[in-house]
Each structure stands twice: as C-alpha cells, then as structure tokens.
Amino acid sequence: MTEVLIPPQLAAALAARDYVDLTPVQSAVLAPAAAGRDLLVSAQTGSGKTVAYGLALVDTLMGDAERLHRTAEPQALIVAPTRELALQVQRELTWLYADTGARIIACVGGMDARRERRLLEDGAHIVVGTPGRLRDHIERGALEPYSAKAVVLDEADEMLDLGFREDLEFILNATPEDRRTLLFSATIPAAIATLAKRYQQNALRIEAGTRERGHQDIDYRVIRVFPNEVEHAVVNVLRQIEPKTAIIFANTRNAVRHLQATLVERGFSAVFLSGELGQHERNLALQSLRDGRARICVATDVAARGIDLPNLALVIHAELPHDAEVMQHRSGRTGRAGNKGVSVLLVPTTRRRRAESLLAEAGIRAEWTGPPTADDIRALDRERIFADPLLTEEPSEEDRQVAAVLMERKSPEDIAMALARVLRSRLPEPEEVSDPGFARSATAGPRGRPERDLKMTGDMAWFRADVGRANRADPKWLLPMICRRGKVTRDDIGAIRIHDTTTEFQVSAALAETFIVNARKANADDVFITPIQEGEGGAPPPRFRRHAEEGREPRGEGKPFKKRPPPGAAKGKAERGGFKHRKNRERR
Known part of the structure; x- marks a missing residue:
C-alpha cells in the first residue's frame, strides 16, 4: 500500500485490518484527479468499493481535522438497494471511521422506524439507508439532509432495476446542489448515464477493472448432474471442498427451505435466507455465519447482492439463475478483495444448453466435470485426518495420562480404529452420485x-x-x-x-x-x-x-401404419370421394 495515498485519519484502521495494497477502485478514488470531484464509477462486486467511497469521503467530511465534531444534520447520505447491503456498508464504515469520532447509523425497511428517528435526533455524520426508508424519514421531517456535503449511490443500476428512480430523484433533490455525488454501479447503462448527467457536475469517469478481471479470483466449475441427484451433488461438493463458509443459491423459497432442511439432516450446520424472513431473522442468520456457529447459507437471490461474509470460499448454484448478471452477482459473494473463491454451477441433463448460454453471455470459461464421487471424498478424508486438531494440537498432561492407561489396556490398532471412528463421525457421509456424461x-x-x-x-x-x-x-x-x-x-x-x-x-x-x-x-x-x-x-x-x-x-x-397404395389409387380415391359426396347429398 502506498502510504501517501491513505488519509492519515484512516491509516490506523486500515493497518489493523491488514490492508497491504489498495484495490484498483480504491487507488482510483484517491488519485489527485479525483479530489473533491463528482465520481461515476463502474466497479464489479467484491472490488472493495465500500472502503473506496469511505476513503473518498474523508477529505469532504473532515478536511484537515483529525476528528469529527458533533453535528445535528448528516454530512453524507449513502443509498443502497437492499437492507443487507445498507447494513453491511454501515459495518464497514464503522470500523473504517472508528478513530474519527464519526457517528454512522442505518435506516432500512423492516427495522424499527421509531428507533431510527431517535438516533437521527441525536445526530449522525453519515446515514446509510435504502431509498424508500430514507425518503420516508425526509418526508416526516426526521431526516434533514439539507446541509449534506456528499451523496453516494451504491449499486445504482440495481436500484433503477428495482424501480427506485423516483425515490432517488426525491433524495437527490432534497440535498444541496453543490454537494459531491458519487455514483457506483457494476455497469453504466443508458439509464445510469442519464441520471449522472442530470445530478452530477463535471464527474470523473472511473472504470475499475474489466468484466474479465472480475473473474480472475473466482474459479468457475460446472458439474453435470442427474435431475434427481442435485441435492446429493450439493452434499458431495461441500464435502470435497470443505469451505469455512459457503452460500448455496436456489430460485424459490420452498427450494431453499427444503435444501436447508436436507443439509441439516445430513449433519451440516446450515441456515437459510429468503424474502419471507423478517429483518431480525435475517440478522440472526447472518450473525451465526459470521461467528462460525453456521457454515452454510442456503438463499434465494435476496442474498445475491450486498452480503459480505468472512472466509466465504464457495458459491453453489443448486438451480441455474435466471440471467447472466444474477449469476455474476451470486458468484461475486466469493473471490472478494483479492481472496480466491470457487463458484460451482450444478447443471442437470435438461439444462445444459441454458448453462452454456449463461456462461457465454457472461464471458466465463468454466471446467465441466462430473460430480465428486463418494470414493473421491473418502480418499480426501483419509488425508485430511492428519490435519485434524486432535492430531496436531499439543496434548495436555491429563491427555498423556489417559493415553498411558489406554496403551496398557488396548492395542495400538484398537486405539487407532477408535480414533478413526471418532473423526469420521464428525463428517457427513458422502452420497453415491453418477456422471450423466452429456x-x-x-x-x-x-x-x-x-x-x-x-x-x-x-x-x-x-x-x-x-x-x-x-x-x-x-x-x-x-x-x-x-x-x-x-x-x-x-x-x-x-x-x-x-x-x-x-x-x-x-x-x-x-x-x-x-x-x-x-x-x-x-x-x-x-x-x-x-x-x-x-x-x-x-x-x-x-x-x-x-x-x-x-x-x-x-x-x-410411434405413428400408425398404413397400407401401400396400389397403382391408380389416387384416381380411385378421388372417384370414391365423389361418390361418397353424392351419396351423402342424396341422404340429405
């Protein structure tokens, strides 16, 4: 990391998080050409854009001051399309601004609006929220952004896709005309360009990496499966890779609930996320993943954007997404900020062409294989045994005493077999699966x-x-x-x-x-x-x-049989047809 680029107020926070190098988008927003200007940034998911605009706002909010003073009105608004993304942004900025005295609150749908109003009354430097909730607070007079120095639109393309244009325009019109406007989007379609032209002044265009670059940290794999073995393939992929944290995507709430119940039954610690859950239930599920009580999240596309989990090494598409953009956003939950990740698409025999179309549209090259077999996984387990903490941790004195007693009463072979049973009992059994071969x-x-x-x-x-x-x-x-x-x-x-x-x-x-x-x-x-x-x-x-x-x-x-027509059959048929016609006419 180039030290001169880092705002001194945030240097300690970045060092505590082991930041070694700035990502391309973070370096770009701190370049001299970007200082104090409106920014129109296209950056792929997982590129570190939350920290990027956190860094970009420091000069606007603090200038040369070391700490922020109490304020009655917010100095910056950050607008995000989903509750999960808004809450994640709040968490990221909280540690980034920890030493500045900044007060950062979130206002999102599904949370207690009265509590949010009390927090706003106490004053906040940065308010992060979803478009509808922010507009509601402004209309009710609880949020007064009339002195805001900056507005950030995060995932702007998604907000327009979700129909938030009117809310965004209301929020932007409620803020001062001389504010800084930072617009972040995965792509810059015509609607985003129009919005930028209307609400930004002399904006600096930043392209932080190409679409192909966004794939470099994600290993895409396609696994052929029989339609009735999708769940078995999910189990075997989890057992083969053994990720610290994984997300499995399905397309419907019912499919999510069923798959999560199936994994729990097989011994995995799994939670689920879908639109039917309230915000409190979502927060509990995500917290269980962050603190390690659960390792697997089964989710609908509600989790495809705005969820950043530590050590998320694996994404499984148990059902193919509806389009290539959703596939990339799903996959973008892993391979973030320079870390490596794996994205696995499970493709039934009847969905091969659809999978090929999605990959081609996204410009992704993936390796096609059959599902991991039970024998493959058992072979891996035999090697992994030697890395188990039971064998690597330093034994205590009591452990040595118990071991001495065991050696007196049991043979080494009996003890080794007992240990093998203990280690295997902690692992879900792999499933028997087959490769369709296509x-x-x-x-x-x-x-x-x-x-x-x-x-x-x-x-x-x-x-x-x-x-x-x-x-x-x-x-x-x-x-x-x-x-x-x-x-x-x-x-x-x-x-x-x-x-x-x-x-x-x-x-x-x-x-x-x-x-x-x-x-x-x-x-x-x-x-x-x-x-x-x-x-x-x-x-x-x-x-x-x-x-x-x-x-x-x-x-x-599969069609009925017919007789070979004899010579002159066509003529005879015509004659018979004519006779039949006359006969019917005579009956009438």
Missing part, C-alpha cells in the same frame, strides 16, 4: 457412441425389462420406474414396446453407458433391466409381424 462418456468411441455393442437406432439405444403384458405392464408406471432406476429424465426415453413377457425401450445413446450402470445397481427381483446387443435375434413385436405379413409399412416411429 455428449460423450469416458467410454465413447470416436463418434460419441458407446463402445459396447448396444443395439442402436439413430441416437437411441435399446434395453429390455423382464416385465410385460402378463405382468400388467403399463407405461404409466414403467416410464417413472425406468427414469428412477437409470437416473434419467422422460426426455431421454424414446419408444416403449410392451410384449407378452418383456418390454423393450429406447434411451438416449449419449446416456446409454451411464444408464445401464445405474440400472444394474438398482436391479432387483421385481424388474431386471438389460441392454439389447447389436444383432441380437428374436421375433419382432406382434404388431410389426402382423404388418409385415399384410404388406404394410410404418409411417414412422
């Missing part, structure tokens, strides 16, 4: 077809189940059974032909190898599934045999 499996030939000599029809492979009409076979229960046993979807199944004692059905050739592996694992006495080999004999299905004897040919797979 286009080409590990055993695929040069054209992507399985090397086993399966009977192929176009892009489909044939299989046989030992159940038929005699067993009351019916597609209503056969199709779900096939999907469940082979871990495929209905879209992966082709024709189903039910015979007297067997049923033949098609499965997508790309999934044939994986399908039979899964089906054989689940084979039981009730229904046994086997592949039909290329060239395997056997009479055709009864309806095929009947049509062949009658000289008819099929119109196509």
Whole structure:
C-alpha cells in the first residue's frame, strides 16, 4: 500500500485490518484527479468499493481535522438497494471511521422506524439507508439532509432495476446542489448515464477493472448432474471442498427451505435466507455465519447482492439463475478483495444448453466435470485426518495420562480404529452420485457412441425389462420406474414396446453407458433391466409381424401404419370421394 495515498485519519484502521495494497477502485478514488470531484464509477462486486467511497469521503467530511465534531444534520447520505447491503456498508464504515469520532447509523425497511428517528435526533455524520426508508424519514421531517456535503449511490443500476428512480430523484433533490455525488454501479447503462448527467457536475469517469478481471479470483466449475441427484451433488461438493463458509443459491423459497432442511439432516450446520424472513431473522442468520456457529447459507437471490461474509470460499448454484448478471452477482459473494473463491454451477441433463448460454453471455470459461464421487471424498478424508486438531494440537498432561492407561489396556490398532471412528463421525457421509456424461462418456468411441455393442437406432439405444403384458405392464408406471432406476429424465426415453413377457425401450445413446450402470445397481427381483446387443435375434413385436405379413409399412416411429397404395389409387380415391359426396347429398 502506498502510504501517501491513505488519509492519515484512516491509516490506523486500515493497518489493523491488514490492508497491504489498495484495490484498483480504491487507488482510483484517491488519485489527485479525483479530489473533491463528482465520481461515476463502474466497479464489479467484491472490488472493495465500500472502503473506496469511505476513503473518498474523508477529505469532504473532515478536511484537515483529525476528528469529527458533533453535528445535528448528516454530512453524507449513502443509498443502497437492499437492507443487507445498507447494513453491511454501515459495518464497514464503522470500523473504517472508528478513530474519527464519526457517528454512522442505518435506516432500512423492516427495522424499527421509531428507533431510527431517535438516533437521527441525536445526530449522525453519515446515514446509510435504502431509498424508500430514507425518503420516508425526509418526508416526516426526521431526516434533514439539507446541509449534506456528499451523496453516494451504491449499486445504482440495481436500484433503477428495482424501480427506485423516483425515490432517488426525491433524495437527490432534497440535498444541496453543490454537494459531491458519487455514483457506483457494476455497469453504466443508458439509464445510469442519464441520471449522472442530470445530478452530477463535471464527474470523473472511473472504470475499475474489466468484466474479465472480475473473474480472475473466482474459479468457475460446472458439474453435470442427474435431475434427481442435485441435492446429493450439493452434499458431495461441500464435502470435497470443505469451505469455512459457503452460500448455496436456489430460485424459490420452498427450494431453499427444503435444501436447508436436507443439509441439516445430513449433519451440516446450515441456515437459510429468503424474502419471507423478517429483518431480525435475517440478522440472526447472518450473525451465526459470521461467528462460525453456521457454515452454510442456503438463499434465494435476496442474498445475491450486498452480503459480505468472512472466509466465504464457495458459491453453489443448486438451480441455474435466471440471467447472466444474477449469476455474476451470486458468484461475486466469493473471490472478494483479492481472496480466491470457487463458484460451482450444478447443471442437470435438461439444462445444459441454458448453462452454456449463461456462461457465454457472461464471458466465463468454466471446467465441466462430473460430480465428486463418494470414493473421491473418502480418499480426501483419509488425508485430511492428519490435519485434524486432535492430531496436531499439543496434548495436555491429563491427555498423556489417559493415553498411558489406554496403551496398557488396548492395542495400538484398537486405539487407532477408535480414533478413526471418532473423526469420521464428525463428517457427513458422502452420497453415491453418477456422471450423466452429456455428449460423450469416458467410454465413447470416436463418434460419441458407446463402445459396447448396444443395439442402436439413430441416437437411441435399446434395453429390455423382464416385465410385460402378463405382468400388467403399463407405461404409466414403467416410464417413472425406468427414469428412477437409470437416473434419467422422460426426455431421454424414446419408444416403449410392451410384449407378452418383456418390454423393450429406447434411451438416449449419449446416456446409454451411464444408464445401464445405474440400472444394474438398482436391479432387483421385481424388474431386471438389460441392454439389447447389436444383432441380437428374436421375433419382432406382434404388431410389426402382423404388418409385415399384410404388406404394410410404418409411417414412422410411434405413428400408425398404413397400407401401400396400389397403382391408380389416387384416381380411385378421388372417384370414391365423389361418390361418397353424392351419396351423402342424396341422404340429405
């Protein structure tokens, strides 16, 4: 960190937080060209922009003074789109301004408005809040920003997307015209440029890193999964990476609650966040993550912006986001301020094209793999045992005495096995999962077809189940059974032909190898599934045999059969049609 760039009033606070180097956006706002000017800053999430505008405001709020004096009216307003982001900004600025005497309060929806009014009456130097709540306080006379020296709009693009334009314009119009206006946004679309042109004067444009730069600290991975194994894949990813803190995103409240309950049942310490929670419940969940009582947060996109958790090393997209921007904001919870992080997208077989489109739109290159297997995780566990505090911490004298007694009564092997049981009991068991393989499996030939000599029809492979009409076979229960046993979807199944004692059905050739592996694992006495080999004999299905004897040919797979028209059939048909028409007319 270049010492001359740091405002002396904040140097001690930054040093206490082990700041070694300023991020690009922090250096840019402290450059001589930015001093005292309005700023229009585009900076990706996790770039350190909260500290950046905290640094930029020092000269405006304090000048050469070492401490701030008590004030009746706020000197700066900071507007953020969500409660979580506003509260996070308040926490960041509180430690940054700890030695300046600054009083910083938050005014956000979902909190006690009367308490906020009392705090405002006592005076505050910086007020951080959401647009609606700040406007409400101004209209009621509790907040008087008429002497404010600066206004910061954080995540301005998000506030416009959420429909806060009118509130923002009201707040800006209530502040002095000669104020500093600092506008921070991930992107600068036309609406942001228009807002800046109207409310900023001679603004300095700062671009703190490109979109690609924002990906450098995040390792993007795509994991192929079967639709019915998404939760199992989540468990195995958590067990493989073993992050100190992780966020898992789902798209609906119900999915979030279900996934959080599933993880707790399997032994993970997990909380959830969604729009249905009140602010107090959200605060409790986030605090449990910050103090280490919980390691995993399952959330809807309410947590995609404005949540900064310590040691957050992993983001899992259990369900694909709706667009590329949301994916980047979700992923941006990790890989922040120079720290490394991992973002994992779980992609079911039916969502591959959507995932590819999202990644292409965001300009992200990701590694595609299958899910971590249970064997992979158990192998990692055997290595991790040696780093467990039980084996690395210095033993006490009492520990030595107990160990001596154990050595007298038990063999070293018995003690080692007991220790292994203790260590394993603290870890959730990994799940058995399979790799769908998508286009080409590990055993695929040069054209992507399985090397086993399966009977192929176009892009489909044939299989046989030992159940038929005699067993009351019916597609209503056969199709779900096939999907469940082979871990495929209905879209992966082709024709189903039910015979007297067997049923033949098609499965997508790309999934044939994986399908039979899964089906054989689940084979039981009730229904046994086997592949039909290329060239395997056997009479055709009864309806095929009947049509062949009658000289008819099929119109196509799954369509009714028709007779070959004899010569002159077209003419005869026309004549019959005419006769039928006359006959009907005579009846009328």
